[in-house]
Amino acid sequence: MIFKNFDELKNFNFPVIIIGSGPAGISTALKLEEKKIKCLIIEAGEVDYSDLSQKSYSSKVIGDQISDLQFSRLRQFGGTSGQWGGWSKPMENYNLSAWPISYSELNKYTNQTCKILDIKNEFNKSKINSYFNQIQFQYSQVRFKEKYEGYIKKSKYISLILNTQVTKFIGEKKFIESIECSSRGKIFILPSKYFILATGGVENSRILLWTKENNPNIFNKDLPIGKFWMTHPWFIGGYGILEKSEMSKHLKGKFIEYEGPLHVASSKNLKLNENISSGAIYMSSNEDEKLYKEIIKDLLCIAPEFGKKIARKTFGKDLKCGNIFMHLEESPSENNRIVLDPFAKDKNNIPITNLYYKESQKTLLSAKKILEEFANTCRELDIGRVALKNQISELKKYESLGVYHHIGGTRLGNNKKDSVVDKNLKIHDNNNLFITGSSVFPTSGYTNPTFTIIQLSLRLGDHIFKILS
Amino acid sequence: MKKNKFFINTNRRLFNNFFISGIFVLTFFKEFNLSFNKNKLKKIKQKNFVWLLNEND
Numbered sequence: 001m002i003f004k005n006f007d008e009l010k011n012f013n014f015p016v017i018i019i020g021s022g023p024a025g026i027s028t029a030l031k032l033e034e035k036k037i038k039c040l041i042i043e044a045g046e047v048d049y050s051d052l053s054q055k056s057y058s059s060k061v062i063g064d065q066i067s068d069l070q071f072s073r074l075r076q077f078g079g080t081s082g083q084w085g086g087w088s089k090p091m092e093n094y095n096l097s098a099w100p101i102s103y104s105e106l107n108k109y110t111n112q113t114c115k116i117l118d119i120k121n122e123f124n125k126s127k128i129n130s131y132f133n134q135i136q137f138q139y140s141q142v143r144f145k146e147k148y149e150g151y152i153k154k155s156k157y158i159s160l161i162l163n164t165q166v167t168k169f170i171g172e173k174k175f176i177e178s179i180e181c182s183s184r185g186k187i188f189i190l191p192s193k194y195f196i197l198a199t200g201g202v203e204n205s206r207i208l209l210w211t212k213e214n215n216p217n218i219f220n221k222d223l224p225i226g227k228f229w230m231t232h233p234w235f236i237g238g239y240g241i242l243e244k245s246e247m248s249k250h251l252k253g254k255f256i257e258y259e260g261p262l263h264v265a266s267s268k269n270l271k272l273n274e275n276i277s278s279g280a281i282y283m284s285s286n287e288d289e290k291l292y293k294e295i296i297k298d299l300l301c302i303a304p305e306f307g308k309k310i311a312r313k314t315f316g317k318d319l320k321c322g323n324i325f326m327h328l329e330e331s332p333s334e335n336n337r338i339v340l341d342p343f344a345k346d347k348n349n350i351p352i353t354n355l356y357y358k359e360s361q362k363t364l365l366s367a368k369k370i371l372e373e374f375a376n377t378c379r380e381l382d383i384g385r386v387a388l389k390n391q392i393s394e395l396k397k398y399e400s401l402g403v404y405h406h407i408g409g410t411r412l413g414n415n416k417k418d419s420v421v422d423k424n425l426k427i428h429d430n431n432n433l434f435i436t437g438s439s440v441f442p443t444s445g446y447t448n449p450t451f452t453i454i455q456l457s458l459r460l461g462d463h464i465f466k467i468l469s
Numbered sequence: 470m471k472k473n474k475f476f477i478n479t480n481r482r483l484f485n486n487f488f489i490s491g492i493f494v495l496t497f498f499k500e501f502n503l504s505f506n507k508n509k510l511k512k513i514k515q516k517n518f519v520w521l522l523n524e525n526d
Contacts, residue, residue, distance in 0.1 A: 238518060302513045303526035375521035380508050385526070387518035 002153050003161040006183045009190070014040040014159065016464060017179065017190065019166045019207070020198035022079020024437040026144050027116060027454045028196055031461025033157040037468060040192075041158065042181065044165040044199075045076035047145070056165070056346040059202065059353045066231070066357060066403040073200055073406065077162060078145030080200065081450070085404070086140045088117055088451040094268035095278055095329065095445030100414050100423035101459075109458040116454055118142050126254040129381070131270040131373050134247070135263045135280065136256045137448075164188075167350050168211040169195065169433065171218060176433045182348040194464055197435045198457070201229070201406025204439040205338040206353050208410065208420075208427075213340065220429040223420045226338035229355065230330040230407040230444045233363045235398040237326040237371045239295055241310060242283060242384035245318045250381050260285045262320050265446060266370050274373075276366035277329040280446045281374060283320045292321045299385065306385060324386065325401075326370070329446045331362045334418075338409050359398075367392050405449050410439040425460050436460050 003009055016032060018025045021043035032039045045053045053076065059069035074082045090110055093103040114121040119138035126134040152158050164183040171177040178191040197204050205226040212219055219225070242262065248255035265280040296314055300307035313319050336358060340351035368388070375386035391397050413419025416428045421440055427433045436457045438449040445452075509524035 298515050298520070302515055302520060303522045306522070306526040372521065376510070379510070379521060379523045379526075382523075385520065385522060387515070387520040390514070390517045390519060393519045 001155065001159045002149075003159060006161065006164065006181070006186065006188050009040070009161065012040070012159070014038055015193045015468060016040075016196065017042065017192040017194070018196045018198055019179070020079060020200065020203070020437070021077050021144070021160060022198065022200060022437070023081050023116075023144055023450055024200075024453050024457045025079070025196070025198035026148055027113075027457035028198060028436060028461045028464075029152075029158045030116065031458045032464060033155060035461070035465040036157060037465060038157050039159070041152075041160045042164050042166055042179075043077050043160065043162045045074070045162065047077045047149070047162055049074065049076050049082065056348075057202075058344075058346075059355060060341065060344075061355045061357055063356055063358045066400060069202055069353070069355060069406075072402065072404050073202065076145070077149065077160075078143055081142065081144040084450060085448065086142075087137045087448045088119055088140050089123055089135070089137045089447050090455065091445045091447045091452050092265070092268075092278065094271065095443060095447070098413075098443045100412060101456075105459065106452065106455045109455040112458055113451055113454040114138070116142070117451070118147075124254075124256050126251045126256055127267075128247075128251065128264065129377055131267050132264050132377055133267055134251065134256050135265045136258065137260070137263055139260060140450075165348055165350075166199075166207060167348055168207065168214055169218065170215075173217050173219075174429060175431050176218075194432045194434065194467070196460065196464075197410075197433065198437050200437055201409060201439045202338060202353055202355070204435055204437060205229075205409035206340065206350075209338070209340050210350055219427065220416060222416055223428060224334065224411075224418060225420055226409050227334050227336075228332040228408040228411050228418070228442075229336045229338055229357065230332055230441070231403045232405045232407075232444060232446065232448075233326075233328045233330055233359065233367075233398065234401045234403070235326055235367075236323045236389065236401070237281070237367050237392055237398070238324045238386060238388040239291065239322060240283075240324050240375070240378070240384055240386035241295055241299070242320040242378065243310075243313070243318055244320060246381070246383040250383055261325075264374065266373075270370065270373060274369050276369050277331060277362060278446045279326055279328040279366060279370045281370070282325040282327065284322055284325065287315075287320075287322050291323065295321055298387075303385065320384075324371070326367055326398075327446050327448075328363055328366055328370075329444050330407075331360050332408060332411070332443060333358070333360065336408075359400075361395075364392065364395050364398060367398060368395060405438065405444070407438045407441045407444045407449060410435045411442040412440040413442050424463050425456065434460055434464070
C-alpha cells in the first residue's frame with residue numbers, strides 16, 4: 001500500500017518502521033514480507049526526482065575535494081538505485097576479515113540478492129597467478145522504483161509513505177519509542193517496536209547525529225557516529241593492451257568471456273604480502289579509437305617486436321586496448337567523518353552535513369603496487385603490456401573520476417570504541433534501533449557495495465523475524 | 470697431387486666442422502641470450518606514462 005498523506009496512517013500500526021526506500025530499505029521490507037511481518041517504509045523524497053527535494057542533500061566537503069554529495073546520491077523513491085551503475089558482485093571472502101559477519105553468513109542471501117537485482121548467480125573467478133584473478137561481475141538494470149512501485153501498491157505487508165522526512169529518534173537510553181517526521185510542513189510523531197535506518201552512507205550518520213544533539217543521553221557517548229567514512233577511489237591508473245587469446249591460453253579454458261569490461265582483481269596474497277589495499281582493474285568494453293591508435297603507435301616506436309605482433313590484430317576482437325580504470329579499497333580513518341554544519345540547515349531546519357575527507361597515501365601506494373605487479377604479470381606471461389601514469393608511478397596523486405560510493409559512518413563491529421552497530425546491525429547499547437546499508441561496512445573491499453547492502457538487509461530482515469517470533 | 474688433395478680435403482673438413490660448430494655456438498648463445506632477456510624488465514617513459522616492457526620487446 002502507498003499512503004498519500006500522513007493522516008491516512010493514523011489507523012494503522014506497524015511493528016517495524018524502515019526509514020529509506022533505497023535498495024537497503026526495500027530489501028529489508030521484502031524479507032519481512034516473506035515472514036509476514038508488516039512494515040512501513042518512510043521515504044523523504046518524492047516518487048521521482050525533484051530539484052527541491054534533492055536540495056536537502058546539499059553538503060560541504062572539507063579537505064580533498066570529491067564529487068558533490070548533493071548529486072552523487074538520490075533523494076527519491078528507490079534511492080540512489082535511480083542512477084546507479086548496476087555492476088554487482090559479492091565481496092571477496094578475504095575483504096571480510098575485519099567484519100564480525102562471515103562470508104558464509106552473507107552467502108546464504110546470494111541467490112535472493114540475485115533475484116532482487118535480476119542477475120545470474122554467476123561470479124566466476126580464474127586464477128591468473130598468485131597475485132591476480134580474472135573476476136566476473138553481473139550487470140543489473142534494476143531501478144528499485146520501477147521494479148517495486150506496483151509491487152508495494154499491491155502488497156499486504158509493505159506500506160510506503162513518500163515526502164516524509166524523519167528528522168530524529170525519540171526515546172530514552174537503550175530504547176527508541178518513536179520517530180519525529182516532517183511531512184508537508186507538519187510535524188508528526190510515529191511510534192513502533194523496531195526501527196530500521198536505511199537512508200544511505202551520509203544520511204544515516206546525519207539522523208543519528210541530530211538525534212544525539214537533541215538528546216545527548218540517547219546513545220552511548222563513545223560511539224563513533226559519522227566517523228570512519230570511506231569511498232572507493234575510482235581513477236585511471238594507466239593504459240595498456242591485453243591479448244584475450246593469450247590470456248585464455250594461459251587460463252587453460254577458464255577465461256571468463258562475457259559482454260562488458262574485462263575485470264581483474266588483486267588477490268589476498270598481494271594484499272597481505274605488500275600490506276596494501278585490495279583493488280580491481282577494469283578495461284572498458286567501449287574502446288576509445290583515438291587512444292587505441294596512440295597506444296599502438298607508442299608500442300611500435302618503443303617496443304617494435306611486440307608492436308609488430310599487436311599491429312596485425314589492431315581493432316580485432318582479440319585485443320583490449322585503452323585506459324586502465326582502478327577501483328580501490330580505502331583504509332578506514334577516524335578523521336574522515338561526517339559532522340553537522342553548525343549554521344546551514346535544510347527546509348525542515350535540520351543541519352546539513354559536512355564531510356571531512358582526506359585521500360589516503362596508502363591508496364596511492366596500493367595503486368602503484370597493483371599496477372606494477374599487473375604490468376609484470378602481463379609481460380612475464382606475454383598476455384599484454386601496461387603503462388602506469390607518471391603521477392601514480394611517482395606517487396604524486398590520482399585524479400578521482402568521482403565518488404559515488406558512500407561507506408562507513410555507522411560501521412559494524414564488536415568494539416564500541418570503533419563501531420556503532422553490532423553484528424546484528426543493532427546500535428550498541430540500544431534495544432530496538434537497527435541500521436543497514438553501506439554505512440555499516442567496517443571495511444570497503446574493492447567491490448561495488450549494492451550487492452552486499454542487499455545481502456546485509458535480507459539478513460537483518462531474518463534477524464527481526466527471529467526477535468519478533 | 471695426392472698429398473695436396475689430402476690437405477685440401479682435411480682443410481675442407483676442418484673448415485666445415487668449425488663452420489657448423491660456429492653456427493651452433495652462435496645460435497645457442499643467441500637463444501640463451503634471448504631467453505635470458507625475455508622477461509627482463511625495461512622501463513620506458515613515453516609522454517605522461519611509464520611502460521613496463523620486456524628487454525626483447
